[in-house]
Amino acid sequence: MHVVIVGCGVIGVTAAWFLARAGVSVTIVERRDGPALETSFANAGMLTPSLSSPWNAPGVWLTVLKYLGRKEAALLVRAAAFPGLLAWGCRFLRDSSSARHEINMRKNLRLCNYSIEIMNEISSCISLDFDSSLAGIIEVCRDESAMRRGRERSRFLGADEVPTEELSPGAVVEREPALDPIAGELAGGFYFRADQVGDAHKFSCVLARRAEENGAVFRFGDTVEGLLSARGRVRGVRLLGGEEIQADRVVAAAGSYTSALVRPTGIRVPVCPAKGYSLTAPMPEGLRPLGHAVLDDRYKAGVVPLGGRIRVGGTVEFTGFNQDLSPERVANLRRLLAAVLPRHADQIAPGDAQPWCGLRPASPDGVPIIGPTPVEGLHLATGHGHLGWSMAAGTGKALAQHLSGAKPDLPLSDYALARFT
Numbered sequence: 001m002h003v004v005i006v007g008c009g010v011i012g013v014t015a016a017w018f019l020a021r022a023g024v025s026v027t028i029v030e031r032r033d034g035p036a037l038e039t040s041f042a043n044a045g046m047l048t049p050s051l052s053s054p055w056n057a058p059g060v061w062l063t064v065l066k067y068l069g070r071k072e073a074a075l076l077v078r079a080a081a082f083p084g085l086l087a088w089g090c091r092f093l094r095d096s097s098s099a100r101h102e103i104n105m106r107k108n109l110r111l112c113n114y115s116i117e118i119m120n121e122i123s124s125c126i127s128l129d130f131d132s133s134l135a136g137i138i139e140v141c142r143d144e145s146a147m148r149r150g151r152e153r154s155r156f157l158g159a160d161e162v163p164t165e166e167l168s169p170g171a172v173v174e175r176e177p178a179l180d181p182i183a184g185e186l187a188g189g190f191y192f193r194a195d196q197v198g199d200a201h202k203f204s205c206v207l208a209r210r211a212e213e214n215g216a217v218f219r220f221g222d223t224v225e226g227l228l229s230a231r232g233r234v235r236g237v238r239l240l241g242g243e244e245i246q247a248d249r250v251v252a253a254a255g256s257y258t259s260a261l262v263r264p265t266g267i268r269v270p271v272c273p274a275k276g277y278s279l280t281a282p283m284p285e286g287l288r289p290l291g292h293a294v295l296d297d298r299y300k301a302g303v304v305p306l307g308g309r310i311r312v313g314g315t316v317e318f319t320g321f322n323q324d325l326s327p328e329r330v331a332n333l334r335r336l337l338a339a340v341l342p343r344h345a346d347q348i349a350p351g352d353a354q355p356w357c358g359l360r361p362a363s364p365d366g367v368p369i370i371g372p373t374p375v376e377g378l379h380l381a382t383g384h385g386h387l388g389w390s391m392a393a394g395t396g397k398a399l400a401q402h403l404s405g406a407k408p409d410l411p412l413s414d415y416a417l418a419r420f421t
């Protein structure tokens with residue numbers, strides 16, 4: 001059997017590695033010149049079962065209305081994006097009922113927790129250096145209402161699934177001394193000890209090399225222009241320039257571009273781009289280095305230590321496929337860094353912080369879309385939204401098991417495209 005994977009982001013490369021290890025012939029086609037150069041490049045780096053809740057929590061429409069047109073808002077919908085968002089947005093709102101939200105959160109949590117297990121399995125199989133940390137993640141809260149929301153979330157997620165420790169302001173600083181300068185501003189926080197941190201781009205580069213050693217073929221710098229179909233099934237891909245690659249199965253793992261790629265087959269994949277920003281700088285010398293990733297409830301973004309670097313990442317903007325770096329959105333992240341680590345922020349010159357943006361492939365119910373489609377031979381691995389790095393290892397393994405005819409450890413039915421039809 002020969003499998004072609006379109007897209008070498010963190011999702012595509014993980015599936016390629018598992019397939020190659022299982023002895024399946026696999027070709028991965030990526031338009032960029034290396035692995036993970038789009039959305040998987042400079043994400044916030046957190047592997048977070050604790051953030052399994054989809055964005056569309058009950059009452060989300062009030063949040064959208066509140067932030068409408070506010071350029072500094074953590075969640076921003078640009079007017080120009082409205083027409084393209086209509087059908088997706090209706091489904092997004094429909095799935096924000098308490099019952100649907102809980103069902104969808106459980107699906108995400110299962111895949112996130114499974115992925116942490118598989119991540120540990122990968123790390124025990126091959127030596128991986130991707131600036132990872134198993135220290136856990138701390139969320140800081142600045143008022144009692146944020147603490148209340150945190151407690152509600154902990155109950156919602158369940159202590160067995162997401163071990164959580166509530167922290168007093170003093171305990172926050174005891175666990176993360178770099179937060180000492182803001183101790184007086186905190187009402188407390190939460191510690192998620194099972195969450196991890198790592199650089200998705202570095203991870204993808206190592207895994208691509210290892211997959212290649214196991215026989216996977218990487219075609220970097222090649223764009224898939226269309227899918228080859230015959231007698232009702234997909235039989236390969238056609239590259240820009242005309243070359244054709246035959247395959248028994250094609251996996252569309254093209255992130256936010258997956259919908260356009262598969263549309264000619266008649267399949268509608270409801271994934272839309274949700275832009276986010278990050279800012280990466282060297283960890284300032286002479287100050288206590290940050291030891292844990294820190295989430296700030298107020299700013300809806302995280303400050304994350306990655307090796308000798310510090311990365312601030314988050315916020316959501318619906319603005320179509322636009323990938324311009326908006327100065328206001330970058331300024332938001334600088335404000336967040338200053339609010340969490342004021343002394344570190346003071347020492348980072350604007351020119352030393354590298355801004356970046358990427359398009360999260362977001363499904364309307366906040367759950368990824370993985371597995372077969374009604375078109376024989378065509379499979380999907382997209383829609384991971386804000387959790388693609390957290391879910392990559394589990395997605396890759398379960399999909400590879402499914403494609404190679406084994407029973408996936410994690411049934412893929414919860415992630416099927418069929419739920420939208």
Ligand SMILES: Cc1cc2nc3c(=O)[nH]c(=O)nc-3n(C[C@H](O)[C@H](O)[C@H](O)COP(=O)(O)OP(=O)(O)OC[C@H]3O[C@@H](n4cnc5c(N)ncnc54)[C@H](O)[C@@H]3O)c2cc1C
Pocket residue numbers: 006007008009010011012029030031032036037038039040041042043044045046047048222223224225253254255256257261275276277278313314315357358359360361381382383384385386387388389390391
């Ligand atoms: C600011 C920000 C912070 C984030 N933080 C986190 C976090 O802390 N934790 C977490 O779990 N997730 C996080 N995410 C989400 C995560 O980064 C994404 O869910 C994940 O990277 C998606 O991976 P992917 O492989 O599906 O897509 P991508 O990484 O976008 O990969 C798709 C690939 O397909 C290629 N491609 C597209 N079309 C074609 C074509 N026609 N031919 C050939 N190649 C093609 C693209 O070039 C691209 O390389 C964050 C995202 C952002 C933007």
